Amino acid sequence: MNDLHTELKKSIIDQLNLEDMDVSDIENDEPLFGDGLGLDSIDALELIVLLEKDYGIKLEDPNQGKEIFNSINSMVDFIEKNRTK
Amino acid sequence: MNKKYYIKDYVILRQGRLIRNGEVLLEAGNPELKDFLRKIYKSFGMRYPKFFKMDDLSRLGFLAAEILFDQEKPEADTALIFANSSSCLETDKAYSKTMSGFPSPSLFVYTLPNIVLGEISIRHGLRSENLFLVQDRFEPTTMIDYSHSLLNKAKASNVLCGWVDLHNTDYDVFLWQIAASGRLEHNEEELNKIYLPE
Amino acid sequence: MNLNFLLGDSIISPLGFGTQLNLEAIRQGETALQSHTNLSYQKDSFYAGIIDNDLLDEAFSRIGNLRAYTKLEKMMLLSIHQVLEDFPYLDLERTGLVIATTKANIDELGKGRFSEDRLMLWKLGEVVAKFFGFQDKPMIVSNACVSGALALKLGNDLIQSGRFDHVMVAGGDLVSEFVLSGFNSFQAISPEPCRPFSNDRQGISLGEAAAAMLIGPKTGKGETRIGYIDAVTANDANHISGPSRTGEGLYSSISRLLKANKVKPSEIDFLSAHGTATAYNDEMESIAFNRAGLQDIPVNSLKGYYGHSLGASALIESIITRHNMLNNELFASRNFTDLGVSRPLNIIQQHRSSELNLALKTASGFGGCNLAMFLKKVQDE
Structure with missing residues (x-):
């Protein structure tokens, strides 16, 4: 696990108000939506904001989110390839 | 038409105190609102992660409803008639601070006062009548008239009424249930007595 | 009453x-x-x-x-x-x-x-x-x-x-x-x-x-008027911003309204929908309308004329419905191209005349709220 994984988990817990959750509670390959972390559509919108605010990535098509937000791993991949800050 | 209804149970959250049917269930001194809310949540052993995503107004209404429905689950057609004075002004202000940079969708969604009705409905599976009113201060006349109208027209079998107000750090919550029988008549005088005991 | x-x-x-x-x-x-x-x-x-x-x-x-x-x-x-x-x-x-x-x-x-x-x-x-x-x-x-x-x-x-x-x-x-x-x-x-x-x-x-x-109450005599018959609200109890995928609350408000007033879907002459044009809302409405048997009722959304005016929209749409009924006219659902919801709907594509006696107005919103209302033409004796 590199620093970006940890950093991302921390900001997700913080931004999405995942109370009582710790970085170690989120697996890198665990689904973020549905049965995994149980995030919902508002969380997805908040993740879009997070990408733009922290990494300077603006999602042109919100439907892209489905694949990107699949897991911490997929988010890290996407951020590493596309980050502008 | 002029059928009588009665006040069944009530919950008050005010100045660090949680009161149900006249009994003080929790006394927390005068803590910060967030700490008080967390304390209630923990001391009743609730497990509902969505609670932490709610804004403070929804948390107040949600917790009061939890305590009211603690012993008896509400029927699915229990109408929700709520009111307050400050709408969702605190969340409006919090959201507006994000507007110039990155507007926050999870704050924006709480910039409607009736969201608290949605949260309570989701929690208890209530697919029932809703009304959210805003008025300058607690005055139950319209809530009484409208709830009796829903009951008389068989639009609901029960009604949960609520005053859930949050302005700056001042919060004031009074939830009550209406029933077909009971000791206290459901009218303005009795409600005012409970709301502001002498 | x-x-x-x-x-x-x-x-x-x-x-x-x-x-x-x-x-x-x-x-x-x-x-x-x-x-x-x-x-x-x-x-x-x-x-x-x-x-x-x-x-x-x-x-x-x-x-x-x-x-x-x-x-x-x-x-x-x-x-x-x-x-x-x-x-x-x-x-x-x-x-x-x-x-x-x-x-x-x-x-x-x-x-x-x-x-x-x-x-x-x-x-x-x-x-x-x-x-x-x-x-x-x-x-x-x-x-x-x-x-x-x-x-x-x-x-x-x-x-x-x-x-x-x-x-x-x-x-x-x-x-x-x-x-x-x-x-x-x-x-x-x-x-x-x-x-x-x-x-x-x-x-x-x-x-x-x-x-x-x-x-x-009515004033004067010998007039044609539009009466407020009844309205029902129902919460989705599903999500605070996303509409129910099954149209639960909207369907429930419509079906309770039909039942309470002993009205069959075929008696409704016009359906004034909410129709915000978001992907999920319009889809939800089509599901609820079909579940309630309203797929053949002429329907429009006025959002293409006004945009979404939030707290005013359902009042404006009720006012337009009142005048549509008084004038026996139906307004086209502006900006409609081809149906983009999964269930059939009878979208009004051109302004036209039509005898309107009973209209259904619906609306839905954040917090999971839904409403269905009947307006009816009443002719004085």
Whole structure:
């Protein structure tokens, strides 16, 4: 696990108000939506904001989110390839 | 038409105190609102992660409803008639601070006062009548008239009424249930007595 | 229980200041939705229905002091003024005032032009009541996008319970940076004028408007009137912003309304839908309408003419429905291209004449709220 994984988990817990959750509670390959972390559509919108605010990535098509937000791993991949800050 | 209804149970959250049917269930001194809310949540052993995503107004209404429905689950057609004075002004202000940079969708969604009705409905599976009113201060006349109208027209079998107000750090919550029988008549005088005991 | 009627109304919108001007504009196929770039926060242009400040001030200066009122107050005062002009002998001591709004004067937040309490929704009620001399304390309904029709329901019930003889129901909301930026953060603003129920719809367009409607028992004889029959609300109990995938609450409100009034779907002549043009909302409505057996009823959304006016929208749509029924005319669902929902709907594609006796108005909003209302034509003996 590199620093970006940890950093991302921390900001997700913080931004999405995942109370009582710790970085170690989120697996890198665990689904973020549905049965995994149980995030919902508002969380997805908040993740879009997070990408733009922290990494300077603006999602042109919100439907892209489905694949990107699949897991911490997929988010890290996407951020590493596309980050502008 | 002029059928009588009665006040069944009530919950008050005010100045660090949680009161149900006249009994003080929790006394927390005068803590910060967030700490008080967390304390209630923990001391009743609730497990509902969505609670932490709610804004403070929804948390107040949600917790009061939890305590009211603690012993008896509400029927699915229990109408929700709520009111307050400050709408969702605190969340409006919090959201507006994000507007110039990155507007926050999870704050924006709480910039409607009736969201608290949605949260309570989701929690208890209530697919029932809703009304959210805003008025300058607690005055139950319209809530009484409208709830009796829903009951008389068989639009609901029960009604949960609520005053859930949050302005700056001042919060004031009074939830009550209406029933077909009971000791206290459901009218303005009795409600005012409970709301502001002498 | 005595039936109440929709007695008189006014719409203040970019399409015109007055119901007749609005009806005429819709008949001519006009729309309030124009491209705007002038709001400071939004970099890209967007489509919205915005009332011209100069035109509003020109109209308002005839009835009040321009500096004393906010934009929304001017709109709302104008609309109520227009209705009251038609009812000069109305007893304001026995007339209730119900106002529907979601965000009231939210555009004044942080501007300091008026006192801080002007942001309070109840203050809007106080300002309006004082202007005209309504005696009873106004009631503010703030129940997301069903507010406008829910205010009618509340008004009707308060007359039937004996509290008032008549009720003035007003509604209004603005296109503010607050609301625009919020819906933008929801990725819900359409880059072009909204296209309700179409397969190329891309989200909502916002529109500002105010409206007013007087309801109460009938006056005079030998007239054709539109009666308020009944309304039912139902919560989805599913999600605070996403509509139910099964249309649960909307279906439930419609089916309870049908049952309580012993009406069969085939007896309904017209369905005035919510139709915001978001992917999920319109799909949800199509599912609910089909579950309720309404797939063949002529249906439209007026959002292509006005945009979404939030707390005012269901009131405006009720007013238009009233006049559609009085005139026996159906309005085309503007900007519709090809059906883009999974269930069949009978979308009205061109203005046409049609005998209308019973209409169903529906609305849905955040917080999971849904509403269904019957309006019926009543002919005097």
